[in-house]
Amino acid sequence: MGRFRSLMRMTAVRLSAVYFLLFAICAVVLVVYVTATASTIVEDQSRQAISEELADLAQVYQQNGIIGLVRTIDRRSRQPGASLYLVTDATGRIIAGNVESLQAGVLDDAGPTPDAFSYERYADDHGQRYHLAIAEVVSLPNGMRILVGRDQSEQVRFRGVVQSALILALALMGVAALITWFFIGRSALKRLDGVTAASARILSGDLSERLPVTGAGDEFDRLSANLNTLLARISLLQEGLQQVSDNIAHDLRTPLTRLRTRAEGALSAPPDVGEAREVMEQMIAECDQMIRTFDALLMISRVEAGSDQVIKSEIDLAAIAADVVDLYEPLAEDANGELVLEAPERLTVFASRELIAQALSNLIDNALKYATGEERKVTIRVRLSEEAGWWRLSVSDDGPGIPAEKRDRVLERFYRLDQSRSLPGSGLGLSLVQAIARVHGGRLVLEDAGPGLTVRLEVPREERPAGERGDG
Amino acid sequence: MIEAPTAPTSTKSMRILIIEDDREAASYLVKALKESGHVADHAADGEEGLYAAETRDYDVLIVDRMLPKLDGLSIISRLRESGQSTPVLILSALGQVDDRVKGLRAGGDDYLSKPFAISELLARVEVLGRRRGAKDVETSYRVGDLELDRLSHEVRRAGKPIVLQPREFRLLEYLMKNANQVVTRTMLLENVWDYHFDPQTNVIDVHISRLRSKIERDFGSPILHTVRGAGYIIRADD
Numbered sequence: 001m002g003r004f005r006s007l008m009r010m011t012a013v014r015l016s017a018v019y020f021l022l023f024a025i026c027a028v029v030l031v032v033y034v035t036a037t038a039s040t041i042v043e044d045q046s047r048q049a050i051s052e053e054l055a056d057l058a059q060v061y062q063q064n065g066i067i068g069l070v071r072t073i074d075r076r077s078r079q080p081g082a083s084l085y086l087v088t089d090a091t092g093r094i095i096a097g098n099v100e101s102l103q104a105g106v107l108d109d110a111g112p113t114p115d116a117f118s119y120e121r122y123a124d125d126h127g128q129r130y131h132l133a134i135a136e137v138v139s140l141p142n143g144m145r146i147l148v149g150r151d152q153s154e155q156v157r158f159r160g161v162v163q164s165a166l167i168l169a170l171a172l173m174g175v176a177a178l179i180t181w182f183f184i185g186r187s188a189l190k191r192l193d194g195v196t197a198a199s200a201r202i203l204s205g206d207l208s209e210r211l212p213v214t215g216a217g218d219e220f221d222r223l224s225a226n227l228n229t230l231l232a233r234i235s236l237l238q239e240g241l242q243q244v245s246d247n248i249a250h251d252l253r254t255p256l257t258r259l260r261t262r263a264e265g266a267l268s269a270p271p272d273v274g275e276a277r278e279v280m281e282q283m284i285a286e287c288d289q290m291i292r293t294f295d296a297l298l299m300i301s302r303v304e305a306g307s308d309q310v311i312k313s314e315i316d317l318a319a320i321a322a323d324v325v326d327l328y329e330p331l332a333e334d335a336n337g338e339l340v341l342e343a344p345e346r347l348t349v350f351a352s353r354e355l356i357a358q359a360l361s362n363l364i365d366n367a368l369k370y371a372t373g374e375e376r377k378v379t380i381r382v383r384l385s386e387e388a389g390w391w392r393l394s395v396s397d398d399g400p401g402i403p404a405e406k407r408d409r410v411l412e413r414f415y416r417l418d419q420s421r422s423l424p425g426s427g428l429g430l431s432l433v434q435a436i437a438r439v440h441g442g443r444l445v446l447e448d449a450g451p452g453l454t455v456r457l458e459v460p461r462e463e464r465p466a467g468e469r470g471d472g
Numbered sequence: 473m474i475e476a477p478t479a480p481t482s483t484k485s486m487r488i489l490i491i492e493d494d495r496e497a498a499s500y501l502v503k504a505l506k507e508s509g510h511v512a513d514h515a516a517d518g519e520e521g522l523y524a525a526e527t528r529d530y531d532v533l534i535v536d537r538m539l540p541k542l543d544g545l546s547i548i549s550r551l552r553e554s555g556q557s558t559p560v561l562i563l564s565a566l567g568q569v570d571d572r573v574k575g576l577r578a579g580g581d582d583y584l585s586k587p588f589a590i591s592e593l594l595a596r597v598e599v600l601g602r603r604r605g606a607k608d609v610e611t612s613y614r615v616g617d618l619e620l621d622r623l624s625h626e627v628r629r630a631g632k633p634i635v636l637q638p639r640e641f642r643l644l645e646y647l648m649k650n651a652n653q654v655v656t657r658t659m660l661l662e663n664v665w666d667y668h669f670d671p672q673t674n675v676i677d678v679h680i681s682r683l684r685s686k687i688e689r690d691f692g693s694p695i696l697h698t699v700r701g702a703g704y705i706i707r708a709d710d
Contacts, residue, residue: 330678358669365673
């Protein structure tokens with residue numbers, strides 16, 4: 001069980017890892033895309049502003065010449081803001097502007113700078129000396145160079161903020177997703193663990209334990225409910241088994257003890273071939289009776305184990321009844337009884353020929369055993385009928401019957417009425433008939449025949465299932 | 473009344489192979505079969521048993537259902553597939569309703585559940601061994617002065633007709649088909665009534681005594697004998 005659980009856990013871990021990885025990849029792609037797009041937009045805006053300012057300055061240059069241009073630049077560069085300006089002469093000396101120094105090579109080529117460059121500016125209001133900027137360089141015919149640019153520090157900071165905000169948001173989402181998954185997965189796992197723990201207890205032998213059912217009616221509940229039904233069936237079978245073994249212990253130990261005592265007695269007695277033979281014959285008879293009891297017990301438990309253990313076929317109940325009555329008729333006559341059969345011409349059902357015959361044989365045998373023996377003649381009626389989809393096979397005698405309060409008890413295994421203990425029999429006959437009734441989906445009913453007893457097999461008529469081959 | 477249940481009832485000796493993993497049970501069977509005048513070999517597992525059955529000629533095979541290496545039903549199926557028709561008696565400790573059916577479907581000829589009386593086994597082996605004589609095709613049986621005509625359903629003894637109930641006729645028919653052989657009560661229930669359960673009371677005895685009174689009462693000499701501890705035998709006393 002522990003291994004199963006750790007495997008489940010590992011599965012959970014693997015699943016969440018895969019899930020998280022996918023999420024992380026998506027998040028990274030998203031962050032990269034958003035920041036890249038954002039900075040492109042901001043840069044484009046800056047470049048456009050630079051171009052506009054240059055166009056403006058070109059106008060100033062045209063109207064007021066170089067002096068006017070330098071003045072305008074000088075004035076503009078004193079205003080606070082993100083704009084940066086630089087004017088150099090042909091030798092590269094700074095004439096005007098708010099730039100103290102530049103990254104080398106920025107002024108070499110005219111036109112927009114391809115990348116952001118670093119520079120130092122005067123009167124830094126942030127106390128920060130190095131800045132990033134993009135700019136456009138224009139060279140005048142006299143060799144002077146003018147640089148107009150926009151500081152990018154804000155943009156870089158903005159990009160950083162966006163980036164970290166995005167990363168933070170995504171990380172939070174990831175963690176939240178993981179936590180949610182963990183709790184949902186965990187609650188599912190916890191229920192599985194509950195099932196595992198319960199089944200472990202069941203495995204260790206406590207068949208009364210049941211799997212937890214929350215009442216939510218979900219898949220887990222349905223599974224647990226099904227397994228519980230299965231368990232109920234198993235414990236019922238086990239109880240039957242328990243009863244059988246108890247019965248075996250009880251009812252086979254007694255004759256075994258007798259057997260042993262008899263053998264011991266014969267052994268300690270002075271050797272006498274004739275006597276020894278007699279003892280052995282008694283012992284064989286005792287063994288046969290035990291085998292019979294044992295067979296009956298096995299048969300009952302086999303039949304009770306389920307209908308799939310029984311081979312059914314299409315049989316004519318009327319013919320079977322006639323057969324069994326024919327089998328017992330001479331015996332009944334010898335016992336001063338009369339066997340009367342009341343049956344329709346034909347009654348075909350889908351059932352086990354062997355078991356139905358055995359049931360009827362047991363019932364007639366019982367009737368002969370318990371109802372006859374008195375001076376008067378006893379009539380045993382075997383009735384077969386069909387009504388409303390049920391067929392009934394009953395055996396009635398007009399003997400002493402069974403008192404109402406004891407009728408249920410005689411169906412118990414090994415139960416025998418006190419007055420019948422001296423008669424041969426295992427006490428299993430009626431239990432077997434009841435098992436046979438049940439395996440056919442029916443029941444066994446005991447009734448007062450006034451006087452006497454009626455034992456009736458009531459079974460719903462079963463049609464032969466399509467495509468099934470039956471054997472008798 | 474014949475006292476010894478295992479006395480050979482005929483002179484023909486049969487070769488019998490016992491495939492059984494319980495050595496003690498097997499040696500007891502070998503001994504009993506030898507005492508009945510047969511030759512018996514023993515194989516202790518399925519493969520050895522199949523080999524012996526394939527390579528030597530036997531009149532009857534006695535095969536336990538549960539065997540090491542190769543189970544009894546597989547042995548029978550393989551023998552039947554290869555065209556061998558030697559009669560097989562299946563022994564089984566399972567002994568339940570449908571086990572018999574499975575056994576017979578696999579190609580077994582008869583089925584005996586453990587534990588069994590040795591007399592029951594001997595009687596069945598005898599009947600199986602003689603099945604090869606194909607008495608089924610005979611239209612009439614004769615034992616001493618008792619005659620049974622299977623076509624006209626007439627029974628005569630010393631020329632005098634005897635009136636039998638249909639069931640009595642079938643009982644006598646089965647007994648005469650297996651004349652001079654012990655037939656057990658279970659065999660009669662199985663073959664005449666076609667039931668395989670154990671009727672708690674010995675219902676067969678009453679049928680036999682009725683039949684006996686009809687075929688013996690007016691004729692003096694007994695012909696249907698009880699073999700104590702085993703069953704019945706129909707035999708003319710010479």
